[in-house]
Amino acid sequence: MRTRFATRFDAGRRLGARLADRYADADPVVLGLPRGGVPVAAEVAAALGARMDVFVVRKLGVPWQPELAFGAVASGGARVLNSDVVAAGRLDGETIDRLTEAAAAEVQRRERAYRGAGTAPELRGRTVILVDDGIATGATVRAAVEAVRALGAAAVVVAAPVAPQRVVAQLREVADRVVVLVSAARFGSVGSFYGDFGQLSDLDVQDIMRARD
Numbered sequence: 001m002r003t004r005f006a007t008r009f010d011a012g013r014r015l016g017a018r019l020a021d022r023y024a025d026a027d028p029v030v031l032g033l034p035r036g037g038v039p040v041a042a043e044v045a046a047a048l049g050a051r052m053d054v055f056v057v058r059k060l061g062v063p064w065q066p067e068l069a070f071g072a073v074a075s076g077g078a079r080v081l082n083s084d085v086v087a088a089g090r091l092d093g094e095t096i097d098r099l100t101e102a103a104a105a106e107v108q109r110r111e112r113a114y115r116g117a118g119t120a121p122e123l124r125g126r127t128v129i130l131v132d133d134g135i136a137t138g139a140t141v142r143a144a145v146e147a148v149r150a151l152g153a154a155a156v157v158v159a160a161p162v163a164p165q166r167v168v169a170q171l172r173e174v175a176d177r178v179v180v181l182v183s184a185a186r187f188g189s190v191g192s193f194y195g196d197f198g199q200l201s202d203l204d205v206q207d208i209m210r211a212r213d
Contacts, residue, residue, distance in 0.1 A: 016047025074147035124152030134190030
């Protein structure tokens with residue numbers, strides 16, 4: 001039987017227990033990657049007695065090959081670019097700025113939808129724990145790590161219930177620490193490790209955020 005977690009909340013409680021010994025007294029900021037990472041992050045934050053918020057990341061795709069990312073835009077106005085892809089795609093500044101502006105607008109829209117009138121936490125000088133419900137390729141989480149660093153975080157921890165072994169190794173190159181409960185060589189899909197892995201709506205995320213206020 002491959003299922004390891006009943007729900008995202010169950011996974012978050014287990015992940016929080018793993019993190020508590022080291023980070024409960026570190027005054028970290030816990031950031032959930034919407035949508036699936038938010039319920040996991042809520043339980044982690046509860047275990048650590050920490051502030052929890054969302055961290056939205058939007059990929060910047062090459063116009064004629066959208067699945068190929070040349071960078072990402074994230075919460076707080078952070079932007080990271082892959083200079084190799086930019087050069088290979090011969091992307092000019094005007095194109096990059098236009099795509100960045102569109103992605104940033106979507107990031108802001110989602111933040112307003114999830115956070116409402118609340119303000120984002122200050123990350124400069126803080127230990128930040130980035131939480132998702134599972135990591136498949138690691139591309140979004142890697143962009144989030146780089147964006148959080150650009151916002152001045154002192155240390156960045158990646159935490160997830162499950163991820164492929166090769167991706168964990170890759171993320172350890174960019175994060176200060178990677179905490180994964182199940183690191184599988186033969187991975188398949190994130191959902192296969194959950195009993196209930198139903199899709200979450202924006203309303204679900206809003207409810208979780210309100211419950212944490």
